[in-house]
Amino acid sequence: MSSTQFEIKSYPDMWESLGMDVARFEKMRCVLGDVFQTTFLSQENRPQRMDYFNWIVSEIHGGRIREILDAKKEGRPVVGTFCVYVPEELVIAAGGICIGLCGGSQGPIPDAEKTLPRNICPMVKSAYGFKVAKVCPYFQSVDFVYGETTCDAKKKTWELLNREVPTYVMEIPQMKRERDRTLWFEEVKDFKAQIEKVTGKTITAEAVTEAVKIMNNKRKALQRLNRLQHHNPSPISGKDVLLIEQIAFYDDPVRFAEKVNLLCDELDERVKKGIAVAPASAPRVLVSGTPMAMPNWKAHNLVEKAGGIVVNDESCIGTRYFKDLMDENMTDLDSQLKALTDRYMKIDCSCFTPNDDRVDQVLKEYRDSGAQGILHYCLQFCHTYNIEAIKIKEACEKAGIPFLAIESDYSPEDIGQMQTRIEAFLEQIKG
Amino acid sequence: MVVGVDLGSRTIKVAAVEDSRLVDFRIAESGYDPHRQSLEMIKGYHPARIIATGYGRHLAKRHFADDVITEIKAHALGARHFFPECRTIVDVGGQDTKVIALDESGKVLNFQMNDKCAAGTGRFLEIMASSLGYGLSEFGAEALKGKGDVRISNMCTVFAESEVISLKNHGTLPADIAKAVHISVIERLVAMLARVGYEDTVVFTGGVAKNPAAVNLLKERLDIRILLPEPPDIVGALGAALYGT
Numbered sequence A: 001m002s003s004t005q006f007e008i009k010s011y012p013d014m015w016e017s018l019g020m021d022v023a024r025f026e027k028m029r030c031v032l033g034d035v036f037q038t039t040f041l042s043q044e045n046r047p048q049r050m051d052y053f054n055w056i057v058s059e060i061h062g063g064r065i066r067e068i069l070d071a072k073k074e075g076r077p078v079v080g081t082f083c084v085y086v087p088e089e090l091v092i093a094a095g096g097i098c099i100g101l102c103g104g105s106q107g108p109i110p111d112a113e114k115t116l117p118r119n120i121c122p123m124v125k126s127a128y129g130f131k132v133a134k135v136c137p138y139f140q141s142v143d144f145v146y147g148e149t150t151c152d153a154k155k156k157t158w159e160l161l162n163r164e165v166p167t168y169v170m171e172i173p174q175m176k177r178e179r180d181r182t183l184w185f186e187e188v189k190d191f192k193a194q195i196e197k198v199t200g201k202t203i204t205a206e207a208v209t210e211a212v213k214i215m216n217n218k219r220k221a222l223q224r225l226n227r228l229q230h231h232n233p234s235p236i237s238g239k240d241v242l243l244i245e246q247i248a249f250y251d252d253p254v255r256f257a258e259k260v261n262l263l264c265d266e267l268d269e270r271v272k273k274g275i276a277v278a279p280a281s282a283p284r285v286l287v288s289g290t291p292m293a294m295p296n297w298k299a300h301n302l303v304e305k306a307g308g309i310v311v312n313d314e315s316c317i318g319t320r321y322f323k324d325l326m327d328e329n330m331t332d333l334d335s336q337l338k339a340l341t342d343r344y345m346k347i348d349c350s351c352f353t354p355n356d357d358r359v360d361q362v363l364k365e366y367r368d369s370g371a372q373g374i375l376h377y378c379l380q381f382c383h384t385y386n387i388e389a390i391k392i393k394e395a396c397e398k399a400g401i402p403f404l405a406i407e408s409d410y411s412p413e414d415i416g417q418m419q420t421r422i423e424a425f426l427e428q429i430k431g
Numbered sequence B: 001m002v003v004g005v006d007l008g009s010r011t012i013k014v015a016a017v018e019d020s021r022l023v024d025f026r027i028a029e030s031g032y033d034p035h036r037q038s039l040e041m042i043k044g045y046h047p048a049r050i051i052a053t054g055y056g057r058h059l060a061k062r063h064f065a066d067d068v069i070t071e072i073k074a075h076a077l078g079a080r081h082f083f084p085e086c087r088t089i090v091d092v093g094g095q096d097t098k099v100i101a102l103d104e105s106g107k108v109l110n111f112q113m114n115d116k117c118a119a120g121t122g123r124f125l126e127i128m129a130s131s132l133g134y135g136l137s138e139f140g141a142e143a144l145k146g147k148g149d150v151r152i153s154n155m156c157t158v159f160a161e162s163e164v165i166s167l168k169n170h171g172t173l174p175a176d177i178a179k180a181v182h183i184s185v186i187e188r189l190v191a192m193l194a195r196v197g198y199e200d201t202v203v204f205t206g207g208v209a210k211n212p213a214a215v216n217l218l219k220e221r222l223d224i225r226i227l228l229p230e231p232p233d234i235v236g237a238l239g240a241a242l243y244g245t
Helices: A012-017 A022-041 A048-060 A062-072 A088-093 A122-133 A152-161 A178-199 A205-229 A238-247 A253-273 A298-305 A333-345 A358-369 A384-397 A410-428 B034-041 B058-064 B071-082 B121-132 B136-145 B155-168 B174-197 B212-222 B232-243
Strands: A078-081 A097-100 A144-148 A166-172 A283-291 A309-314 A374-377 A402-406 B002-007 B011-018 B021-029 B047-052 B088-092 B097-102 B108-113 B201-205 B226-227
Touching: A012 A022, A012 A062, A012 A374, A022 A048, A022 A238, A048 A088, A048 A144, A048 A238, A048 A253, A048 B058, A062 A078, A062 A097, A062 A205, A062 B108, A088 A097, A088 A178, A088 A205, A097 B034, A097 B155, A122 B047, A144 A152, A152 A166, A166 A178, A166 A309, A166 A358, A178 A309, A178 A333, A205 A238, A205 A309, A205 A333, A238 A253, A238 A298, A238 A309, A238 A358, A283 A384, A283 A410, A298 A402, A298 A410, A309 A358, A374 A384, A374 A410, A402 B011, A410 B071, A410 B108, B002 B034, B002 B097, B002 B232, B011 B034, B021 B232, B034 B058, B047 B058, B047 B071, B047 B232, B071 B088, B071 B097, B071 B201, B071 B232, B088 B174, B088 B212, B097 B174, B108 B174, B121 B136, B121 B155, B121 B174, B136 B174, B155 B174, B201 B212, B201 B232, B212 B226
Parallel strands: A078 A097, A078 A144, A144 A166, A283 A309, A283 A374, A374 A402, B002 B047, B088 B201, B201 B226
Antiparallel strands: B002 B011, B011 B021, B088 B097, B097 B108
C-alpha cells in the first residue's frame, strides 16, 4: 500500500441502503483516512505484515460491512457490543458475528448532547451520537445491540438507545460471590435463548465446542502478540498493537487469528535479527485503565511521539479481553455454560467491588512486560476506573513504580497539557 | 554559555548560564509571534547550546533550540539551583499551575498539573483584576488590605467573573473581592499540594509568586516556610539552561 494514498474505501450505495447519512459519513471517512495516514503509516520501520491490518481499516466501513450483511442474509445473528463481558462463544456457536460498535470519536458527540446530559462519559455519548446521527454502518447492520450494566451512564442510555435499535441488556453482577456467579449463569442462559430466538435455531454442544476453540485461538494469538510486544527493544509499536486489538472487535475471528499469527512470525524474525521500532533506551510504558475505542489513539500516540513506547495495555481493548482462555474439555451444554460463566467472572472490570485482583494483575503485567512506568488513562466521568486509579497509584508508590494518572476525553483541547504531562513522565522514568 | 528559553503562554523568559552560574536573564511578553520574540531576546548572546521549555518548546526546537525539556523538569532543576535542599515546588504561571515533588537527589517523584481549565492560574487572576479595574501589581497589594470574609465559589473562570461583578454590584469593597479571588486561587493550589504531598518548606515559582497576597495566603493556609527565588519567574528558563550545561 502506498503510504501517500491511504483512504477508507467508499461504498455510498450500500450506506444509502442502510439508511445512513451518506453525505456526512463521507466527510468522516476522509478525516479518518487522513488521521490514519499521519498516525500509523508515517511510523518508521513498521512490520510489513501490518499491511493486512491497514487493509482491514481501509475496508472497515465497506468490505467488512458487506461480509456482515451477507452473513445476515444467511440467517446468522449479528450482535453489536461495547463490552468484553459478552459471551461471544454463544454468538459464534450460532454462526453469528460480534461487532464492536462505533464510540471512539468526538464527531457525533454534539448529536448525542441534543438529548443526553453533557457530563457523562464520552464513549457513551459518542456511541449514542453515532446511532442517532446515522453515521455508523455497524449500528445500521446489527440484529441487536448487547448492553450491560457495567456503569450507570451505559445502563440508562440503553433505555434510550432501545428506541433507535433493539438493545438487549444483560445484568453484570458487581460482586464475585457465589450468588453473583449464579446470577451471571442465569444471564448467560437467557442470552443463549435470545440468540436462539433471533436465529430460530438451537445452539448445540458441538457448536459451542467449535466456538470455544475459535475464541481461544483468537485469544492465544493476541497473547502471543502481547508477549512479543514485551520484547526489548520492541519489534512493534504500542500504537500498532492497539490498532490490532481494536480490529479484534471487528474482524472475522478465524481470519484475524491467522493474520495475527503471521504477523507474530515476522515479529519473531525481527526479534532474532534485532530489528526494532524504538531503541532499547526508549522509556517503556504500561497503559492501564479505560478502553480506547477506535479511533481513540490519543494516549498511545502522545507517548510514542514523545519518544516512549507502550509495551502493554491493561484495558478491555488490551489484556483484559484476552488474558483468560476457556476450558475446552466440556462436552455437554450445562458444563459448557458453567465454564463460560467461570471464564467471564475472571474479568476484573472496575465495576466489581472489591476488585483487588485488578491491582495485582496490573502489577503482574508491569513486571511481565518490562515496563518502567504506569500511565493510568481514564475517560472523563468514568468513576469506577477513576476512583480505582487511587488503589493502583498506592500500589505503585509502595513498589516504587513511576505512575501518572490522566483523565481525558475525545476532544483535542487538552492535547497540549497531556503532552507536557506525558513528556514529564518520560523524563521522570529516564531519571 | 548555555541559554535557557522558557516560552510561556503569557511571557517568554531567557536565562544565560556560565559555569553553572546565572549571569543574565530577560523577561518579555510572548506577543503574537513567540518564535521571533525569542530570537530577539537571545540576541547578543553567543551560547554553545540553547535549551527550550514551556508551551512553545517544540516550536523552538523546530527553529533554533538544540534540545527541549518539560516545564516540570525545568522547574525542578531551576528551583534546586536556588535552594539545593528543596523537595516541593509550586509553580503558578500564566496558564498552568503545577506542584512538583522531588526526592533527596532532586529527581522528580511526582507532579500534578491543572487540566483543561484556567481556574487557579495566573490568567484567572488577570481576568478578575481587569474586571475590577486593577492592574496586576496593584491587585495583589489591594488584596492584602481585604478582610477575607468574602468567598468566590465558582471554579469556572467565566462564572467566577460573573460572581465578581455581582459582588461589586452589591457594594462589596473591591479589596475584599480582590482577597476573595486570591483565596480561590490559593485554595486550589493547597488542594493540589495535598494530593502530591509536601515538606515543611515549599519553593514558590512563576509570575504569581511576585504577588504578595498570593504568597501570604499560601503561607497562612499551609503554616510552612515559603521560599521565593529572585526573580521567581525565570526558574524554568534557568532550569533549561542548567540542563544544557
